[in-house]
Amino acid sequence: MRVGIPRALWYYRDCIPWRIFLEALGAEVVVSPPTNRVLLAEGTRYTVPEACLPLKVFCGHVRALIGQCDALLVPAFYRFTADATNCAKLIGLPDVLQATMEDLPPLIAPDVDLSKGKSGLWALAAQVGMLFTVNPLSVRDAAVAAWSARTSMNADLRAGLTTVPELMGDSRPKHRPAVREGEEITVALAGHPYNLYDEFVSQSLLARLGRLGVEVVLPERLGPEPAVGDYWAFEYEFVGVAKAAARRADVDGLLAVVAFGCGPDGVMLERVQQTAAQARLPVMALTLDEHSGEAGLLTRLEAFLDMIRWRRTAQSHGRVSGY
Amino acid sequence: MPQRVAFPPLEGIALAAEGYLRALGLEVVAVPPSSRRTLDLGIAHSPEMLCAPCKLLFGNYLEAAERGADSIIMLGGPGTCRLGYSAALHASLLSQLGYECRIHTLDLYRMQRDLFRLTREFAEGRPFIELVEPIRLVLGLMHLVDGIESRSLAKRPLALVPAAVERARSQALERVRAVRDTHQLQAEESEILALLDAVGCDPTRPTLTLGLVGDAYTILTPFLNLNLERELGRLGVAVRRWFRLDVRLAPPLPRPLRHDRGMRAREAGKKYLGRDVGGFARATVGEAALMAQDEVDGLIHVTPFNCTPEIVAQSALVALQRDHGMPVLNLSFDEQTGRAGLITRIEAFVEMLWAQRRAGRR
Numbered sequence: 001m002r003v004g005i006p007r008a009l010w011y012y013r014d015c016i017p018w019r020i021f022l023e024a025l026g027a028e029v030v031v032s033p034p035t036n037r038v039l040l041a042e043g044t045r046y047t048v049p050e051a052c053l054p055l056k057v058f059c060g061h062v063r064a065l066i067g068q069c070d071a072l073l074v075p076a077f078y079r080f081t082a083d084a085t086n087c088a089k090l091i092g093l094p095d096v097l098q099a100t101m102e103d104l105p106p107l108i109a110p111d112v113d114l115s116k117g118k119s120g121l122w123a124l125a126a127q128v129g130m131l132f133t134v135n136p137l138s139v140r141d142a143a144v145a146a147w148s149a150r151t152s153m154n155a156d157l158r159a160g161l162t163t164v165p166e167l168m169g170d171s172r173p174k175h176r177p178a179v180r181e182g183e184e185i186t187v188a189l190a191g192h193p194y195n196l197y198d199e200f201v202s203q204s205l206l207a208r209l210g211r212l213g214v215e216v217v218l219p220e221r222l223g224p225e226p227a228v229g230d231y232w233a234f235e236y237e238f239v240g241v242a243k244a245a246a247r248r249a250d251v252d253g254l255l256a257v258v259a260f261g262c263g264p265d266g267v268m269l270e271r272v273q274q275t276a277a278q279a280r281l282p283v284m285a286l287t288l289d290e291h292s293g294e295a296g297l298l299t300r301l302e303a304f305l306d307m308i309r310w311r312r313t314a315q316s317h318g319r320v321s322g323y
Numbered sequence: 324m325p326q327r328v329a330f331p332p333l334e335g336i337a338l339a340a341e342g343y344l345r346a347l348g349l350e351v352v353a354v355p356p357s358s359r360r361t362l363d364l365g366i367a368h369s370p371e372m373l374c375a376p377c378k379l380l381f382g383n384y385l386e387a388a389e390r391g392a393d394s395i396i397m398l399g400g401p402g403t404c405r406l407g408y409s410a411a412l413h414a415s416l417l418s419q420l421g422y423e424c425r426i427h428t429l430d431l432y433r434m435q436r437d438l439f440r441l442t443r444e445f446a447e448g449r450p451f452i453e454l455v456e457p458i459r460l461v462l463g464l465m466h467l468v469d470g471i472e473s474r475s476l477a478k479r480p481l482a483l484v485p486a487a488v489e490r491a492r493s494q495a496l497e498r499v500r501a502v503r504d505t506h507q508l509q510a511e512e513s514e515i516l517a518l519l520d521a522v523g524c525d526p527t528r529p530t531l532t533l534g535l536v537g538d539a540y541t542i543l544t545p546f547l548n549l550n551l552e553r554e555l556g557r558l559g560v561a562v563r564r565w566f567r568l569d570v571r572l573a574p575p576l577p578r579p580l581r582h583d584r585g586m587r588a589r590e591a592g593k594k595y596l597g598r599d600v601g602g603f604a605r606a607t608v609g610e611a612a613l614m615a616q617d618e619v620d621g622l623i624h625v626t627p628f629n630c631t632p633e634i635v636a637q638s639a640l641v642a643l644q645r646d647h648g649m650p651v652l653n654l655s656f657d658e659q660t661g662r663a664g665l666i667t668r669i670e671a672f673v674e675m676l677w678a679q680r681r682a683g684r685r
Contacts, residue, residue, distance in 0.1 A: 048637045050629065050655060076598055083401050088600035092635035095596045099642035111598070231401065231408045263631035266372025267405055267412070 001132070002028045003108065004069030006061030007035070009054060009090070010077065012164055012193035017150040018073065021125070024142035025132040030069045032061040035200035039064055040290060046100050052261030053289050054194055055089050055096070057201060062097060062104075071106045072097075073128075078113040079233045080226035086233040087264050121147065157220035164197050164220065165206065179213040185308055188217040188245035190272060191257030192237050192265075201288055202257065203297055212305060217251060232264045242272040246279035253282040253308045260289035282308055326425075326445070328394045329387035331380055332356045333543050335468035336568060338499050340396070342464045346457035346504065347445050352392040354383060357546040361386055362658055368416055369409070374627040375547060375657045376540040377409040384413060388422035396441070398540075400430025404602040404632050456505060463508045464499065465568040467515065471495045474519040476564060479556025480531075481524040489553070491518045531676050532561045534614035536607045537625035538633055539566040541656055548625060549662050551654070551669070555623075558673045563619055565610035566603075588613050595639040602632025608639045611651075615643055621650040621676050623669075628657035650676060 003022050005015060011031070019029045033039070035057055043060025051059075065072060074094045077086055089096065094109035110127040114120045122143070129139030156162045179185075187209065189196055196202055196219070209216050224240030226233065238256070245251050256272045258265040269285055276283035284304045286297070329352040330340040341351045355361070361382035362375075368385070369378045384395050395417075399410025414426045427444065430437045446454055475492040482488045495518045502508050533555060541547050542564060552562050567584075585606070592609030599605050611622055624640060626633035637653055644651050652672040654665065 048634060048641070048653075050626075050634050050637070052634075085401065085403075085407070085601060088404060088602060088604060088632040088635045091598055092596065092600040092604070092638075095598055095600075096635055096638040099595055099639045102645075231411065261629060263372075263405055263629065264408075266629070267370045267408055269372075270370040270412075 001026075001071060002030050002069040004030045004032070004062075004065035004072045004105070006058055006065060006072075006074075007032045008058040008061045008198070009093075009194050010075070012168065012197045014150070016153055016167060017146040020149050021129070021142045021146035022073075022132075024145055025129055025138065027132055030065065032064040032068075035060065035198050037200075040200070044290070047096075048100075050261065052089065052263070053201065053259040054192075054262065056290065057194075057198065058093070059097070059100070062101070066101075066103060066105065069105055071108050072104065073108045075110050075112045075124075077233065078111060078115075080114045081228050081230060081233075082115045083228075084115065084226070084230050084233050084235075087262075089263075090233075154220070157218075158223040160221055163218060164193060168197065174207075174210050176210050177213050183309065184215060185213070185252050185305055186215040186217060186250055187253045187255055187305075187308075188222065188241070188248070188251045189219060189255050189257060190238055190241040190245065191219070191255075192234060192259075193219075195257050195259050195288060201259070203288070203292060203294055205255075205257065205286075205297075208298065208301060212301065214305065217245065217248070222248070232268065234264070235268060238265060238268050239271050239275065242275045242283075246275050246281050251281065252312070253284070253304065255304070256283060256285045258285060258287050260287050282311065326350065326394045327352050327392050328396065328445075329354050329384075329390070329392035330396045331383040331387075331398060333540070334545075335472055335496070335499075336465075336543065338496060339461055339464040339468055339568065341500075342502060343457055343461035344445070346460045347442070347454075349394075349445060352387055352390050354387045354390070354392075357383060357544055362546075366658060368413075368420075372629060373409055374405065374630050376538060376544070376627050376630075377406055378658065379544065379547060380406075380540070381409070381413045381416070384417060384424075385420070385422075388417060388420075388424050392424060394425045394427060396427050396429050398431060399428045400432055400437075403431055404630070406431070406602070459505050460502075460508060463505060463512075464502065467499060467508070467512055468496075469567050470516055471499070471519060472564065473567075474516065476552060476556070476562045478519060478522055478524060479553065480559045480561050481526060481528055482556075483523040483525055485557060487522045488519070488556070491522050494518055528559070530559050530561045531621070531673060531680070532563060532619045533673075533676075534563045534565065534611065534619040534622045535625060536565045536611045536614070536622055537603070537636070538607075538627055538630055539603055541625050541627050542566055547627075547656055548654075549656075549660060549665050551623075551625070551665070554666060554669060555673075558670060560673060563614060565607065565614075584613070585609075591616070592639075595642050596636065600632050600635045602630065604632035604636040604639075607633065607636040608643070611636075611640055611643055611649075615647040615649040619649075620680070621652070621672065623672075624651055624653045626653065626655050628655045650679075 022029050039060040040057055042063045043056045046059045047056050076094050077090045079086055094107050097104060108128055110124050112124055125139055125143035219237060219241040222241050222244035224236040224244050226236045242254060245254050254276050258269055273283055327350045328344050330337050332354045344351050357379055362379050364385050365378035365382035368381055387395055397410050399407050401407045417424055427441055475488055478488045495515050498515045535542055555562050588609030591612035596605055596608040640651050643649060
């Protein structure tokens, strides 16, 4: 059986473990092509007008997989910790697809709720695994293999041994111009992986920062974890990253990347900006949408970097920062 | 020490809640109805992308605090939607602004449990027998308020003088405000409802019936929805509002014993939205599915701009539209919604439904 995985949303976080799990159970995994303009336009046709950019992108990827697979993996993601909640659109993802598209292949739509620890994980593995085999032991083995791959992958990301783009098969050499001594800038990125690592959505933000000679600290390097008391399931990827970045002395600035129309990010951005302000860390919010122009993005990035440089000069001359 | 309690100004619901709090022996702070000032206060203290209802609610809390409330009942609760998050945000903001208020959250998802909990907090140490009266009163008030609202929604398209309905409705609500105990309620109930029944009507006038589904706060706040229900009445539309208090407070019986409308709506909506995604999405879709079974000529989906659960509900309504051929108009409200645009859209929608009826399609 060919199982389709849309290259969007949770793909950038959990595609590798899911692939290991499904392939161990004898399924073939089909991933949609990287996001492009046509794909996004197709996704927009199938979403209600007020939907956020990530949902439109996701629907575009689903459209690209129709006819290419026998089933589609679309988990409904609830939470990691007790009392947390998730964006309605992420919980209702399978329902949204079923309502708006008539020609869908069968959905594999398990409910993901990891707030009760391992039992939620086993329930998830059983729910999906038993579709492919009648042998619970092979489901268990596949789940163990997938989970240990995920654990070691996260450890590698944390240690900086690899990055998400590399894991996703980006092997292009990173060329970074030499920077004069004393002018190196390190910027931390806060945001969800599906915004940061989708080159079309982020307008190659990582490559751009590289070309501008900036050292980038990816969210995974800062290693925040879902914590009890978080209101949103993915709060750790955004507010958690900002808090971790604010504690680091080697970070000169914080880029908060949000997608237009994102409900949780829209309210969390305030917390991110407050966190940075309290730590006197320069912060800039970049809001991405389908109409973003390249020139505007570049101008804002350059201005942000200039501000960081000027601030440094001012501080080295003994003047108090105006920030 | 008697507390000075405030409840957000949600028209009928606020009347029932205030009556209840008074019956518990608390002083109730009169919160002014939402106005431009309320909204501006909310906007000034909220993240830009927050939905208009959450912004407006903060304005309500702030105006309550300005009038000396020391306890505020906040709508919220973890897991609802951004409302839960912003309620926490706003609670700390109130204390930052220097108001010392105790915040009591009323979880929209666990109304029965929270009413019980709030009652215990407010009526500390009193024997249960003393609580029977306030509880009977609040249930009676809710029933009465529901009765007033459904009567005025049905009367508006038929009234000979449209303003007479509004007058009778506000008189009736004023009378409800003055009710202090169950004796008075029982004595005056039929009299209050008669105020609306007395409005002169032309029952032969043809009307359309439209179902109003979507976010409850927006539906219940005329300031936010620009008097949508009144405008629809003017266009000859009898409105069926999904949000009814007696449905939200149905007794928490085990599932096989429950046949109330809320439960039936959930069953009907399962096909379109099986998961509870927060907010009023599941109730919206369920009610829409129930109404689509020959109860209404069309649906109006009221959403605050950028409301995440209602965007999911809107997607689910696409399937409902497909299955039942049910016309759905989506109206999205934010702090910049203009009246003229709204009127044009509902007039066009109503005109289209009339054309359909004339063509004999519905």
